[in-house]
Amino acid sequence: MENGNKTHFVDEARITERSMKRSQTDEVRKHYGPWAPTYGRPEDDGPLMAMVRAREDRIIDESLALDGTESILDAGCGTGARAHALKDRGHVVWAVDCTPEMVAIAEVHVDRAVVADLHELDLGRTFDLILCIGAMEFSHEPGALLKRLRAHVAPHGRLIVLVPRTGPGGWLYRFIKAKHGLDAHLFGTGEMRRLAREAGFDWEGHRTPFIHNFVAVLRTTAVS
Numbered sequence: 447m448e449n450g451n452k453t454h455f456v457d458e459a460r461i462t463e464r465s466m467k468r469s470q471t472d473e474v475r476k477h478y479g480p481w482a483p484t485y486g487r488p489e490d491d492g493p494l495m496a497m498v499r500a501r502e503d504r505i506i507d508e509s510l511a512l513d514g515t516e517s518i519l520d521a522g523c524g525t526g527a528r529a530h531a532l533k534d535r536g537h538v539v540w541a542v543d544c545t546p547e548m549v550a551i552a553e554v555h556v557d558r559a560v561v562a563d564l565h566e567l568d569l570g571r572t573f574d575l576i577l578c579i580g581a582m583e584f585s586h587e588p589g590a591l592l593k594r595l596r597a598h599v600a601p602h603g604r605l606i607v608l609v610p611r612t613g614p615g616g617w618l619y620r621f622i623k624a625k626h627g628l629d630a631h632l633f634g635t636g637e638m639r640r641l642a643r644e645a646g647f648d649w650e651g652h653r654t655p656f657i658h659n660f661v662a663v664l665r666t667t668a669v670s
């Protein structure tokens with residue numbers, strides 16, 4: 447009887463966790479779906495947002511350290527601006543996003559585009575580099591999401607993530623997303639280091655494009 451009750455509680459906890467993840471991903475789709483046709487267009491962004499993007503792009507670019515042969519996954523690709531630029535440089539590029547309207551735009555200039563929730567990612571291959579820019583903050587389980595990304599990084603490969611950080615800039619970002627019904631998680635570098643270690647990554651370093659975010663470069667932990 448007691449065991450039966452325990453199982454019941456465990457099952458309920460799993461169902462609640464799964465529905466929380468699903469409902470947050472649904473909110474993400476509702477937020478980003480209608481935005482897809484204009485997302486990231488300089489004429490819609492305005493000068494402040496354009497400046498933020500330009501600096502983020504520069505720092506991400508400097509972190510890439512590519513020799514031109516790497517396979518790349520853009521995880522949470524949006525309309526695929528970064529994926530397209532990397533494809534132009536001759537890389538094999540795949541792109542994944544949970545919002546179909548975003549993928550419909552991203553897919554025009556990548557080797558493969560997939561609609562998928564990063565929590566359930568299973569592409570059946572690995573990549574030398576994964577970019578996850580501005581997507582992980584919408585996860586209620588960032589550790590689990592990082593583990594799915596880790597499963598797709600080749601040995602000695604890297605993951606580059608951009609996330610909002612704790613502090614006044616992050617609080618403002620969180621407030622803006624909350625107005626759109628999205629719960630954005632803010633990360634400290636200490637928390638990201640711990641999650642990265644638990645997922646099987648070494649921490650190579652981080653940079654802070656702005657007061658509200660940071661870019662972390664993670665490398666798969668060497669197996670001795």
Ligand SMILES: C[S@@+](CC[C@H](N)C(=O)[O-])C[C@H]1O[C@@H](n2cnc3c(N)ncnc32)[C@H](O)[C@@H]1O
Pocket residue numbers: 471474475478486521522523524525526527542543544545548562563564565578579580581582584585
């Ligand atoms: C802020 S946009 C960033 C898009 C792109 N990486 C960029 O830098 O322009 C966030 C994107 O992450 C996607 N996203 C958020 N959570 C996701 C999840 N769990 N699985 C897949 N995509 C997700 C959204 O659909 C959206 O397109």
